[in-house]
Amino acid sequence: MAVIGFFIFTWDSRTGTVLKSKFPTDINLSSDILMKIYQAHAYEEGGGFISLTIGALNVASYLIEDEKYYFSLLLSIEEDPDTYEDALIDAAKAVMNDLYEDRYVALLPSIFQRISIYPRLEYEQKLAMIYLDLEKRYILDRLVDDGSSTVTELLGWLKDKTNKKFIDIDSILSSLVKLGLVKVVSVKGLTSDSVFLIGDIFITRIPATSSIVQIKRYNLPEKIVNDYLDETRSFFAKYVPSIEDNEIICKAIVNPDVFKILKVLRMTPMTARGIEKMKRKVEDLNEAIKILWNSGLIRILKDKQGNEYYFLKSDIRIEKFFPSYLIDTIRKSYNNQTIANHVLIEHLNILKEEYLSNYHKKSQIAYAVEEVEFE
Amino acid sequence: MLREIYILRGSEVLFWRQYGNSLKWEDIAPIFLSIIKTLENDTFSKKDTNFMTIGRYKITYISFLELNLFFFMITDLTDNDNDLQAQINVLKKEFLELFEEIIPTVNNPEIFESFNPIADKIHKDLRPKIALVGFSGVGKTTITRLIRAEEIPMTHVPTLTGEIVTVKIGKLFFNLWDFAGQESFSFLWPDFIKDSDAVLIVTDSQLKNIDESKFFIDLIKTEVPNARCGVIANKQDLPNAMPPEEVSRIFNLPAFGMIAVDTNNRAKMIKIIAEIMDISEQISPLLKPLIERDKEMEAAEKSLKEGDLLSAANHLTAVANLSFELGDDSEIGTELLNKANLLRQHLGISTGTDLSSSKNIPSREEQLEIQKIRKQIDSIETQIADLELQRQRGLISEAEYGEKTANLKREKEELIKKLKFQ
Numbered sequence: 001m002a003v004i005g006f007f008i009f010t011w012d013s014r015t016g017t018v019l020k021s022k023f024p025t026d027i028n029l030s031s032d033i034l035m036k037i038y039q040a041h042a043y044e045e046g047g048g049f050i051s052l053t054i055g056a057l058n059v060a061s062y063l064i065e066d067e068k069y070y071f072s073l074l075l076s077i078e079e080d081p082d083t084y085e086d087a088l089i090d091a092a093k094a095v096m097n098d099l100y101e102d103r104y105v106a107l108l109p110s111i112f113q114r115i116s117i118y119p120r121l122e123y124e125q126k127l128a129m130i131y132l133d134l135e136k137r138y139i140l141d142r143l144v145d146d147g148s149s150t151v152t153e154l155l156g157w158l159k160d161k162t163n164k165k166f167i168d169i170d171s172i173l174s175s176l177v178k179l180g181l182v183k184v185v186s187v188k189g190l191t192s193d194s195v196f197l198i199g200d201i202f203i204t205r206i207p208a209t210s211s212i213v214q215i216k217r218y219n220l221p222e223k224i225v226n227d228y229l230d231e232t233r234s235f236f237a238k239y240v241p242s243i244e245d246n247e248i249i250c251k252a253i254v255n256p257d258v259f260k261i262l263k264v265l266r267m268t269p270m271t272a273r274g275i276e277k278m279k280r281k282v283e284d285l286n287e288a289i290k291i292l293w294n295s296g297l298i299r300i301l302k303d304k305q306g307n308e309y310y311f312l313k314s315d316i317r318i319e320k321f322f323p324s325y326l327i328d329t330i331r332k333s334y335n336n337q338t339i340a341n342h343v344l345i346e347h348l349n350i351l352k353e354e355y356l357s358n359y360h361k362k363s364q365i366a367y368a369v370e371e372v373e374f375e
Numbered sequence: 376m377l378r379e380i381y382i383l384r385g386s387e388v389l390f391w392r393q394y395g396n397s398l399k400w401e402d403i404a405p406i407f408l409s410i411i412k413t414l415e416n417d418t419f420s421k422k423d424t425n426f427m428t429i430g431r432y433k434i435t436y437i438s439f440l441e442l443n444l445f446f447f448m449i450t451d452l453t454d455n456d457n458d459l460q461a462q463i464n465v466l467k468k469e470f471l472e473l474f475e476e477i478i479p480t481v482n483n484p485e486i487f488e489s490f491n492p493i494a495d496k497i498h499k500d501l502r503p504k505i506a507l508v509g510f511s512g513v514g515k516t517t518i519t520r521l522i523r524a525e526e527i528p529m530t531h532v533p534t535l536t537g538e539i540v541t542v543k544i545g546k547l548f549f550n551l552w553d554f555a556g557q558e559s560f561s562f563l564w565p566d567f568i569k570d571s572d573a574v575l576i577v578t579d580s581q582l583k584n585i586d587e588s589k590f591f592i593d594l595i596k597t598e599v600p601n602a603r604c605g606v607i608a609n610k611q612d613l614p615n616a617m618p619p620e621e622v623s624r625i626f627n628l629p630a631f632g633m634i635a636v637d638t639n640n641r642a643k644m645i646k647i648i649a650e651i652m653d654i655s656e657q658i659s660p661l662l663k664p665l666i667e668r669d670k671e672m673e674a675a676e677k678s679l680k681e682g683d684l685l686s687a688a689n690h691l692t693a694v695a696n697l698s699f700e701l702g703d704d705s706e707i708g709t710e711l712l713n714k715a716n717l718l719r720q721h722l723g724i725s726t727g728t729d730l731s732s733s734k735n736i737p738s739r740e741e742q743l744e745i746q747k748i749r750k751q752i753d754s755i756e757t758q759i760a761d762l763e764l765q766r767q768r769g770l771i772s773e774a775e776y777g778e779k780t781a782n783l784k785r786e787k788e789e790l791i792k793k794l795k796f797q
Contacts, residue, residue: 009769013570014455015503015550016539019769031770035536042563 003058003084003116004074004106008095009034020069023108027074032250037061037072048170049089051081060084062092066166073115080119086175087118089168090133096166117256122343124318125259126179127201128250129335131318133170137164140181143197147329148339151184152192177369180320180358198354200323203246205239207232208312211367214268215242215311221303228269228311231299235313249316252295257288263310272308278373322359326351376454376503376572376652377462378432380494381447382470382487383407384478387426389444390470390487392494394547396653397449398432406434411445419563424460428452431601431763435459437467442478446470452601453572454501458548462497469493499763501547503543505648506568506602509577510584511556514609516692517635518577521644522756524750527636536560537567541760543753544649548760565598573603573651577624580608585625592626605651606630668697688718748794755787 006025009018033054040052040061046066051058060081061072071092073084091111098104121129130136138161139154149157155169173195176182181199212232215225219293252258260282264270279285292298299313330347333339378397382390386408397403406429414425415434427434435448446467450459470490474481507515516534520527522542542551554560554567568574576591578584588606595604606793608622611632623630633648634640646666675690695711759780764777 011566013566014458014504015764015767016537016552017768021769025772029770031539031765031768032536039536039560039563042566045562 002076002079003112004076006091006112007031007072007074009037009070009072011038011070021108023112029074031056033059033074034070037070041070047168049085053077055106060088062088062171064092064096064166064168067096067099072272083119084115086129086178087115089171090129091115093135093168093279113226114254120256121254122259123179123320124316125254126346127318127320128203128253129203130175130179130181131246131250132254133172135167136176138162139172139195140201141177141196143182143195144323145329146339147326147333148194148196148343150190150192150194154195180354183350183354185346185350187343189340189342194343194346196350197323197326199320199349201318202321203250203316203318204241204248205236205245205314207236207315208266208315210267211265211269211312211315218269219268220309224301224303224309228299228309232313235296239314248295248302249297250318252291252297253316253318255288255291257282257284257289261288261292262297262312262316265310266315269312270310272310275310294328322355323351327360376451376452377448377498377501379447379449379464380497381407381445382448382466383411383445383447386411389478389484390490390494392491393655393780394498398429403429403449407445407447410434410436410447411438414445415440426456426459426464433459435463437463439467439471442471443473444470444478448497450501451572451603453570453599455570458501462501465500466494466497487691499548499760502767503547503652504552504571505549505573505575506554506571507575507577508554508594509556509569509588509607510558510562513556513577513584513588514578514607514633514635515553515556515577516577518601518607518609518633518644519551521635521638521641522551522648524638524641524754527638529710536563539756539764541764542648543760544645544652544654547654548763549648550651550764564594568594569596570601571599573605573648574599575605575607575648575651576628577607577609578622579610580613580622580632581610582615582617585622589626592628603651603653604628605647607633607635609633609635609649639768668694671697684718684722685724686714688722691718693717745794748790752787752790752794755783755790759783 005022007022007027007029009017010020012018017031017038019029019034022029036054037052037059040050041047041063044150046049047063049060049062051060053059056077058075058077058079058081059072060075061070062085070089073081073088075081075084092112094107095104098107102176122215130140131281135158137371138158142154142157151169151173155167158167159165165183173182173184177184181197181201182194183196183198185196187194212229215228253262261275262277264278275285275289280289289298293300297313297316299311301309301311304308305372326347330344334341334344376395378390378393378395380390381403384578398406406427410425410427424435424437427436431452433450433452433454435450438444444467446463448459448463448466470493471492473493474487477486487493507518509515516528516538519525519538519540519542522759523540534553534700535553538553540551540553542549545660547571552571554564574591574595576588580589595602597745604625606619606622606628608617608619609628610616611619612634619630619632629651633644633647635644671690671693675694678684678687678690691711692715695708695715698708698711728751762771762776762783763777765771766773771779
């Protein structure tokens, strides 16, 4: 097993490490393991994420310095602890909110499950997780409006907005940096680092085009095909993207079972028998189908013989895009003098660099592919 | 460390329990009366926990005016106010739960002796801490093993990070912190030393190490200025070992000579810790015979000097008996008994008559068996305390703790039965 266990401990100056909780409850944790993690954090000074090896195990650990709480993951030796950083920090945040009432204990199995699958999440799932994290979304929304901000300013603003005493701004920004959404740089003349938006998240439902194309290749009953196409048409005729709906589809997609089924349905509709076969690939098929249904992602149609067919009612597109609108935002900031000129210039340079290295080449390739296809 | 608990009804002491030397009653009584007077008149502090510092002691107190009850805990300054507040509330709550109904009518304070186990638990829950500091290889882990009567390592295996174990001194339990002494771990030392009730600086008694170890004095002054301190001048068997008197002069702290690899020094080491912690001999059954033995030895030497050979023989016999009782190397006891007999023979007194009349000494085999059983009981008590520490640290579940302690308690009862039979 890649992730052996998740545990939380604290430090007591009279008794040393004190284990608060662990999951699974039968994992064997010695005082020595906890002391070594404590020591590794102490060596780093201050809170934050560290990774280390203890004997034949790898450990990923995150310390919330102000509270002196340690959130740690015990991993098998072949597992890279650094890939769990964001998941572990998210777990720590989730636990901290309920720490003192001990309500978090009930959350541990689901937290453990989420952490375990994190390194294997696909990019669109990771973007969905960012979108579902309120603090991260607040930061992105603010940067969409202003383009940039200093870290100190963001922290103060976020504390006011969320009414939270503790916010680990460095960890939040670190996960946004990793997904290429922001860049944190030191700008001359500013005491705090600056955060620049370099990517935005686009979320929408789209028709399952590949699946629709495939339908025509199968010998499906005509009525079923027509019913499905009519329903899809009528759904998208009325569909208006909204934050609430985005949250519904993001919640669905971060579930690994749902995502596995969704990926198959994107390519082709499935019979009830085909869906049953998915049992071998997913942990809880019924739950996944329920989520897909409740999120308005699938449609189940029956033919005259009572055979069931599973169709993708709507597909999901979650992707990062280049925020070209920021050019106008920067222009406005320049005219209104709300942000210092040299900061705006720095942002423009960063955007240019980002565009040329990550978007320009892609658009050139896309253009070339389109030309080939046209010929 | 919790030193004393007093529960008063007005000026009458209902309950008193002592864990260490503290303020004398004649000094503390007027303070209590003044506090009681204040509490009776001050509407604000009646329900709250209050603190007062007297010299090197801290008094924590709380009242229950409905029954004119006043609860006092005398501790060291190193104890944390939050912990004290929690524990004095436990003291009050538990006492009222047990005795609230009978207090108005009770005349015999002996009835409150049944509260002793709860008071002992409060002492334990305040988690007194002793830290062993010193550079690598001076014998900190060996001292820990010596106190816990564990096998002494003959090769040096450096301690990485640190180890926290329970040690038993008399009937009291302490958390003993054994640090990694390598300089590469020095970043951990301030954290490890924090909140210690006592700090023992361990040296190997060599000039170079003693000189370097002065570093710890500054660390103690910064991190735990109120902790009790002492120096263990270990490895006194090595050539060029500096005598403890000289070490004491250099550190300006009490210093004690020690050879920690010698298992016969366990009682001596416990006595050193008790002395540094200022634990009263009356409350530690293990300390009493140690101190008595020292007194008997002094008296024997004095009698010899004065030429009172009969008295010297009697004192030497007493020393031998106490050595047997303490479980020290029984060869010493036998040798002292032989010497006492020689003196008596010299005086023309029948050794057989005298020996049997001076004591009912069990046979050597019986002595060894009793000694073995006592060690086993001691080890079981330490194991139970260890399990308690592991439970506090979340390393074992309540169920596992319950099952293991129940087994150990059963084992202990069996041994006590055997001891009574012996």
